[in-house]
Amino acid sequence: MEEITQVVRDYIVREYLEEGDDRTITETTPLISGGIVDSFSMVSLLRFLEKKYSIDIPDQCASPEAFDTVERIAALVRRFQKAEVIKG
Amino acid sequence: MRDLPSYEELNANFNWTVAERELGYRQGDLINIGWMCSDRLCQLGLAEKLALLWEDYQGNQKRFTYNDLRVCSNTIAHFLASLRILPGERVCLFLDRVPELYIGFLGILKMGAVAQPLFSAFGDESLCVRLKDAGTSAIITQKKHLLKIRKIREQLPNLRHFIVVDAPQASLQESETAFALEQAPPVEHFPIYPTKAESPSVLHYTSGTTGQPKGAQHVHYSIVSQYLTAKWVLDLRPDDIYWCNADPGWVTGTSYGIIGPWANGITQAVLDSGFNAEKWYEFIEKYRVTVWYSAPTAIRLLMKEGAEIIGKHDLSSLRHLASVGEPLNPEAVIWSRDVFGEPFHDTFWQTETGCIVITNFPGMEIKPGSMGKPFPGITATVLDPRTYEPVNRVAAAGLIALRPGWPSQIRGYWNNDAGYEAKFRNGWYLCGDRASIDADGYFWFMGRDDDVINTGGHLVGPFEVESALLGCPAVAESAAVAKPDPVNMEVVKAYVTVKRGFQPSDDLELEIMNYIRKRLSPLAMPQEIEFVDSLPKTRSGKIVRRILRCKEFHEPVGDLSTIMDD
Numbered sequence: 001m002e003e004i005t006q007v008v009r010d011y012i013v014r015e016y017l018e019e020g021d022d023r024t025i026t027e028t029t030p031l032i033s034g035g036i037v038d039s040f041s042m043v044s045l046l047r048f049l050e051k052k053y054s055i056d057i058p059d060q061c062a063s064p065e066a067f068d069t070v071e072r073i074a075a076l077v078r079r080f081q082k083a084e085v086i087k088g
Numbered sequence: 089m090r091d092l093p094s095y096e097e098l099n100a101n102f103n104w105t106v107a108e109r110e111l112g113y114r115q116g117d118l119i120n121i122g123w124m125c126s127d128r129l130c131q132l133g134l135a136e137k138l139a140l141l142w143e144d145y146q147g148n149q150k151r152f153t154y155n156d157l158r159v160c161s162n163t164i165a166h167f168l169a170s171l172r173i174l175p176g177e178r179v180c181l182f183l184d185r186v187p188e189l190y191i192g193f194l195g196i197l198k199m200g201a202v203a204q205p206l207f208s209a210f211g212d213e214s215l216c217v218r219l220k221d222a223g224t225s226a227i228i229t230q231k232k233h234l235l236k237i238r239k240i241r242e243q244l245p246n247l248r249h250f251i252v253v254d255a256p257q258a259s260l261q262e263s264e265t266a267f268a269l270e271q272a273p274p275v276e277h278f279p280i281y282p283t284k285a286e287s288p289s290v291l292h293y294t295s296g297t298t299g300q301p302k303g304a305q306h307v308h309y310s311i312v313s314q315y316l317t318a319k320w321v322l323d324l325r326p327d328d329i330y331w332c333n334a335d336p337g338w339v340t341g342t343s344y345g346i347i348g349p350w351a352n353g354i355t356q357a358v359l360d361s362g363f364n365a366e367k368w369y370e371f372i373e374k375y376r377v378t379v380w381y382s383a384p385t386a387i388r389l390l391m392k393e394g395a396e397i398i399g400k401h402d403l404s405s406l407r408h409l410a411s412v413g414e415p416l417n418p419e420a421v422i423w424s425r426d427v428f429g430e431p432f433h434d435t436f437w438q439t440e441t442g443c444i445v446i447t448n449f450p451g452m453e454i455k456p457g458s459m460g461k462p463f464p465g466i467t468a469t470v471l472d473p474r475t476y477e478p479v480n481r482v483a484a485a486g487l488i489a490l491r492p493g494w495p496s497q498i499r500g501y502w503n504n505d506a507g508y509e510a511k512f513r514n515g516w517y518l519c520g521d522r523a524s525i526d527a528d529g530y531f532w533f534m535g536r537d538d539d540v541i542n543t544g545g546h547l548v549g550p551f552e553v554e555s556a557l558l559g560c561p562a563v564a565e566s567a568a569v570a571k572p573d574p575v576n577m578e579v580v581k582a583y584v585t586v587k588r589g590f591q592p593s594d595d596l597e598l599e600i601m602n603y604i605r606k607r608l609s610p611l612a613m614p615q616e617i618e619f620v621d622s623l624p625k626t627r628s629g630k631i632v633r634r635i636l637r638c639k640e641f642h643e644p645v646g647d648l649s650t651i652m653d654d
Contacts, residue, residue, distance in 0.1 A: 015602055020235035033145045033364035035184065038209065039389065039575075040544070040610035044601045051594050063392060064363050 004053075004074040011048060012070065016041065027071040032064045042067050049073070055080040092320060095449040095461065102464035104495055107316035111351065119308045120283045122165070122198035125350035126158040127280070138355045141329070141375055142187050145361035150187055154353070157191060160269060162278035164188075164195025167267055168226065171249050175200025175281050177225040178291055181336070182215070182233055184208050185360035188253045188269055189336055192228055193346055197289055197308070200281025201225075204291045204303075207337030208233060213556055213607040216240040217300050218293045219247060222502060231255040234264070285309035291502060292339045294439040295549030297538040303502030304339075304439045310496035311351055313443040317463060318348025321435060322379055323408045323450040330356045331372070332381040338546060339439040340412055343496070344381055365393040369401040376405040383413035385544040387420045387432060388575045395427050403428060408450060410435055413545020414577040415533040418456035434459055436533070438519060439547075440511070442496025446488075446531050459523065459531040467491035468531070469516070470523055476513040479525075487537055488523045489516035539633045541570040543578050548612050550633060553580060556607050560600050562590040567623050569637040571616060582614035583623055583636055592619030 009025050016036050017023065023036075031037045037045060046062050049055070057080050066076050092098070112128070113119055129137070135155040142150045152160065173179060179196045181203060183189040189205070196203040204222055206215060208230075215236065219227070226249035229237060234252060238261075241247060250264040257266040283289070290306040318324055322344065330349050334340035349356045357375045361367055363386060372380070409424060409432045416434040425431040433448040436459045446468055448460035462468040469478040470486030479486040497517070501508045511518055522534040541548040553568035564587045571581035584600070586592055597617045605613035624635040638645045 018232055018236060019239075021232045023232075030145055030362075030364070032362045033367050035145065035360075035362045038362055038610050039385075040579075040613060040615070041605055043615045044598060044605060044613065047594070047598050047601065051598065060392070064389060065365065065393065068364060 004077050005070050007052065008049070008073050008077075009070045012036065012045070015044075015048075025070065027074075028069050030068055031070070032068045037067065039064055045073075049077055053077050053081060055083075092323065092450060095452045095464075098320065098449075099464040104312055104316070104465055107312045107495075111312065111315055113312070115285075117284075118280075118282045119285055119311070120197060120280050121289055121308050121311050121347055121351075122161055122194040122196070123280045124311055125347060126154060126161050126194055129154040129350070129353045130158050132353065134353050137353065139350060140187065140190060141355065141357040143357075143359055143361075143371065144186075145359075145364075145367070152187065152191070157194065157350070159274045159276060160187075160191045161194035161198055162275040163269065163272050164192050164267075165199040165278050166275040167251075167272060168195065168201065169199050171226065171251075171265070173199070173201055173226050173249065175283075176202065176288065178202045178204045178222045180204040180206055180219060180222075180224045180227040182206050182208055182210075182227055182229040182237070183253070184230060185335060185358055186230070186253070187358075188228065190346055190358065191269070193336065193342065194350075197283075198278060198280050200283055200287070202288045202291050203342075204293075205336045205342060206293070207335060207609065209611075210337075210609045211605070211607045212236050212239050213559075214552070214609055214612070216243055217552070218303070219244050221293075221300065222291055222303055225249065226251060228253065228267075231259070234260075283308045286499070288499075290342060292342070292439050294339075295540055295547045295552060296507070297540055297549065298551055299507070299549075300552060300555075301549060302504050302507050304498045305500050305502055306442055306496065307499055310343075310442045311347055312495040313465075314343045314347045314496055315351040317444040317447075318344055318354075319352050321433075321444050321447045321449065321463065322348070322381060322410055324349065324352045324354050324379060326353065328354050328378045328407075329375050329405070330354050330379045330381070331359070331375070331377045332356065333383060333386055334381070334412075339442070340381075340383075340545075343443060344412075363389055365390055365397055369398060369403065372403050372406065373401045378405050378407045379410075380406060380408075381410045381412065382432065383545045384411055384416045384420060385413065385576050387411060387416070387424065391420060391423050392575070398427050406430060409433065410448075412437065412444070414542050415457070415459065421454060421456035431456075436460070436531070440498045440517070441490070441494070441519075442498060443494070445490060445494070455526075455528075455530050457532070458526075459533050461529050461531070466494055470525055470531075471513070471516060471518070473537070476516065482527045483524045483532075485522055485524050485534055488519040488521045488531070489513075490519065491515070492517050536570075539569065539637065541568070541578050541580050543570075543573070543580060543611055544576040546611050548580055552608065553582065553604065553612050553614070556604055556612070557582060557584065557600065559607065560603050562586050562596055563600065565623055565631070567631045567633050567636055568614065569633050569640060571640045573615070579615040580612060581616045581618065581640060583618050583620050585620055585622060 550568040557566040570578040
């Protein structure tokens with residue numbers, strides 16, 4: 001598992017799984033449709049990603065579909081990391 | 089062709105006895121919602137009809153006929169009675185949207201206890217406040233929520249029974265009881281508790297501007313208006329497959345996710361899944377959903393996902409669409425007509441009304457953005473906020489008010505008579521919202537009349553958020569206000585001053601957000617935190633939220649002289 005996916009996965013396990021919830025989070029576990037993260041909680045996850053990776057993810061890109069798995073979140077982060085490099 | 093007569097015809101000479109007759113109820117009879125929604129339908133010959141088509145996000149499926157509902161709710165009622173839970177005691181349902189939630193609701197009512205459904209995403213503090221206030225005796229839950237409950241149980245001396253629906257007894261602590269519905273011996277006959285019209289049935293907690301959430305006390309007679317509004321407004325017909333998106337932790341999920349459809353003998357489909365446009369459309373296509381009761385927030389999220397995804401699915405089964413929670417914007421009405429061939433019909437009501445009270449009636453001309461007209465039998469108006477007299481002027485703003493007396497009106501707030509009495513003025517019930525009425529009698533929503541935050545159709549009380557914020561080590565003072573949001577209508581924003589020794593930072597903002605999300609709920613989590621040096625206060629030191637709210641909505645603050653002297 002590469003670094004971004006590992007960081008996102010660990011953050012979700014730590015912050016979003018209820019204590020005692022022994023579900024395993026993989027790169028493809030449905031987060032939004034699986035009820036682990038909801039559309040309200042997405043905002044704090046978005047803040048975490050923006051801060052951690054020093055990126056800006058526009059609201060229109062932060063959709064429930066884009067946040068539905070660790071894999072998709074990591075792809076979103078990579079996309080905006082590249083955008084930052086180009087801007088820089 | 090619609091089967092229903094026109095709104096005007098139904099409105100003329102309306103009487104709630106229409107519903108009583110159809111339900112086979114006469115004044116003074118025994119009436120029990122649990123029995124009405126299961127045994128009665130079996131007696132009417134619907135025993136083998138599907139009542140519940142259930143599916144979760146992983147694709148697991150279950151099906152229940154009306155006879156299954158009858159037997160399974162008997163089984164749960166019998167189990168609760170065997171624990172010596174008494175009629176009138178509050179039994180909390182703290183479950184995701186699993187079948188035990190829907191059927192357990194009926195079972196609790198059958199044995200005469202009061203059902204107290206709570207949203208399973210609530211954090212420990214939100215849960216504790218509501219269980220403590222209600223003096224709840226038993227809680228039915230899932231293993232995944234158990235630790236949250238264990239954390240607060242010492243604070244809840246009345247809570248004697250912890251019932252877990254998905255864990256073996258060996259994995260539980262001594263005071264906890266495993267109950268697996270599918271393994272329990274089925275109970276064919278259960279003596280239904282002889283509840284009457286005014287017997288307490290459901291306790292739903294709702295937020296206000298001041299104080300902690302209030303328990304809205306419903307009675308078994310509420311089924312009369314829930315049955316008829318489901319039939320007429322949602323246009324339910326015998327062959328429908330009905331889908332209500334709402335979670336029964338909130339009133340829509342019980343009035344129209346359990347009582348309304350099942351009182352009508354309808355097959356309802358339930359998807360235990362968070363939002364996912366692809367999955368939702370697949371669900372409609374797979375189960376051939378005909379009537380869909382959704383919410384503006386979900387509709388706006390679907391709009392964001394675009395029309396292309398809709399083209400991949402056969403959604404031709406959809407026949408009638410309705411929406412509730414917050415005002416439905418005109419764009420959403422027009423969009424739904426374009427992409428589904430049917431517009432969403434906005435409906436207005438709240439926990440305290442128990443049923444839809446103002447609505448875009450099937451067959452009635454829809455004015456996109458309007459709330460519609462009062463349901464037959466409901467007298468609604470807008471009142472002058474100074475005199476509490478009807479405004480009686482076209483398009484003039486006022487407070488939405490209802491003449492009390494419809495069947496599902498709450499009978500009070502639990503342990504809070506003063507709070508209930510404060511909801512009435514000049515013989516009118518005040519909804520807490522502002523609107524105007526146009527020349528054709530359509531109501532147009534303008535906003536809340538208090539500081540309560542309507543986010544994604546759920547009310548969040550600022551006091552509850554502010555109290556929890558004070559539990560953060562860094563927070564000195566706080567004010568929670570509504571901030572406009574394109575998807576959720578409003579979201580929670582917190583203004584915060586920090587204690588000496590703490591510095592505002594992005595890290596602190598995220599820490600505070602996560603703290604509130606876990607203690608209260610994701611809904612109550614401030615989506616933005618603004619650190620300020622001081623908060624606006626009256627001369628006596630009370631925080632003036634109105635100034636902050638007006639700032640968020642770019643509205644003039646108006647005359648503050650009386651407030652500042654408070």
